[in-house]
Structures are given as C-alpha cells and as structure tokens.
Amino acid sequence: MKKICAFCGIVIFILACASTSTDIVPTMGEQNTKGHWTVRPTDTAVVIIGVSSPMRKQDDAIAAAKEDAAKKAAMYYDVYGRIETPHSEGGSFFDRINNSRIQVVYDKNYKKYIEQLTYDPNNDVLIAKEAIYIRFKLAASAKRVKYTTKFDSAGRPVWLNNRQLPKVDGFITEVGYAAKHQQLKDAIYKATESAVARIVETGLTIITAQVVAGSDGGSSKSVGYSVSEGRLKEFHVIEFWIDPKTKEVYTLAIGKLVK
Numbered sequence: 001m002k003k004i005c006a007f008c009g010i011v012i013f014i015l016a017c018a019s020t021s022t023d024i025v026p027t028m029g030e031q032n033t034k035g036h037w038t039v040r041p042t043d044t045a046v047v048i049i050g051v052s053s054p055m056r057k058q059d060d061a062i063a064a065a066k067e068d069a070a071k072k073a074a075m076y077y078d079v080y081g082r083i084e085t086p087h088s089e090g091g092s093f094f095d096r097i098n099n100s101r102i103q104v105v106y107d108k109n110y111k112k113y114i115e116q117l118t119y120d121p122n123n124d125v126l127i128a129k130e131a132i133y134i135r136f137k138l139a140a141s142a143k144r145v146k147y148t149t150k151f152d153s154a155g156r157p158v159w160l161n162n163r164q165l166p167k168v169d170g171f172i173t174e175v176g177y178a179a180k181h182q183q184l185k186d187a188i189y190k191a192t193e194s195a196v197a198r199i200v201e202t203g204l205t206i207i208t209a210q211v212v213a214g215s216d217g218g219s220s221k222s223v224g225y226s227v228s229e230g231r232l233k234e235f236h237v238i239e240f241w242i243d244p245k246t247k248e249v250y251t252l253a254i255g256k257l258v259k
Helices: 002-019 028-034 058-077 093-098 184-201
Strands: 036-038 045-052 079-086 101-105 125-127 132-141 172-178 205-212 221-242 249-258
Touching (some): 028 036, 028 132, 045 058, 058 079, 058 125, 058 132, 058 184, 058 221, 079 184, 101 184, 172 184, 184 221
Antiparallel strands (some): 036 221, 079 101, 079 221, 125 132, 172 249, 221 249
C-alpha cells in the first residue's frame, strides 16, 4: 500500500509540473536573443514591458521606459480605437494594416499610472543594443492566460498569421503589426496601437463607398473603405515578436470590447 501511495504521489507531482509548464518564462536576456517576448503574468498582476531607446544616462532611459509603460497601463484601463481601411484587391493582411489610418485615444495623465508600476532593478531591467527593456508589474488584477506558443520552421510564432490564437473567456485576441521604425521602441508602441485597432475591427464595421472621377476624362471608379471604432477595457499585450531581419514588430494582445 505504501508503494502504491508513493507511486501515486510521484504521478501527481509530474502532472502538476506539466500543468504549470506554460508558466515558465525565459529570462529577459533569452527573450531578447530570440526576439520573442512573453508578457503573460505568472500571477494575477498585469505585466507591461516598458521600452526606451539607449541613452547616455541610465536614469533618463529608465524614466522614458516608465513613461512608455504608463501609456500602456492607461490603455489597460480604457482605450478608444478607430481604424479606417481602404478596400483593395489582393495584398496581404499586413499590407492592409499599413494602408489603414489608425487612431488610439487614452488617458494622457501618465503620472498616476507611473505610481502604480513596480519593478525589480536587479532582475527586470535589460540593457540591449537597440533598446532598454524594463518589465513592470501594474497594480491591477489580470486574467491568467495559459498556453504554449508554437513556432514554425523559421522560428516565427505561428500566431503571426492569425493562426492558433489563444482563446481567453470574455476577451478578444488579435495580432498587431508595425513596420521598421528608426527607433525600435516606436515600432513596438505602434504595433501595440495596431493591436487595439485590430480588436476594435472585430466589432461593428461600417462600409462606405464613393465614386471618384477618372483623370483626363477617364471612366470613374468606386473607391470604398471600412470604418470600425470602439472602446476596450483590460487591453494588454501578452506577447510580441521582433523580426531579426526586418525589425518589423508583431504583438499578440487581448482586450474586452465594450459598448
């Protein structure tokens, strides 16, 4: 009987380890090397990666990263998004995003959000060549998201093409995108705004068309575009990936679309 109990205990221990394996987060150095950042919380706190460009004074870089994180914290509580997309034939999903006009509005009073951010200076700061990353915790409760990211043969997360997106009860999951910017921090921020627009786009969309006369007396043609707008709560990025070759940035985010 004692042997059976011991065996059962071992099995339970193994299963428990397997069930929590998705919560193991690589070090910040490992994430930077792969370009794949996991921002999912290992407890109920909201995790936000604040990003700054390299600066001469580290204190200035930390202050800039805090401000970047504060903007994302403001989006978590409440953010309005609007996306206007022209209709076009062919092209990829990301071509369409590049041609869209995106508007994102949130509380610009950053100070009150900075006060809610905490980090461990010994373990949550990474000084890299292109950016300085700080992993903050926001004093707010977040829904835990458990899943294991899969990668294709080229080492890219499969969710880049809207495949195998994690499903979270009560939330919408979408992918944001930004082309290369002069500063990497700006591309990451723009990809975050893009994710807001993509989630909003899953709600009510109004399609408008107008007739435009051709030049030099040519025939007229119909030009259309779609407009989506809405407000999100609990919006936050749970992963992002930086293409090592192109420096394009992709964000995987969740949020609640509210009326």
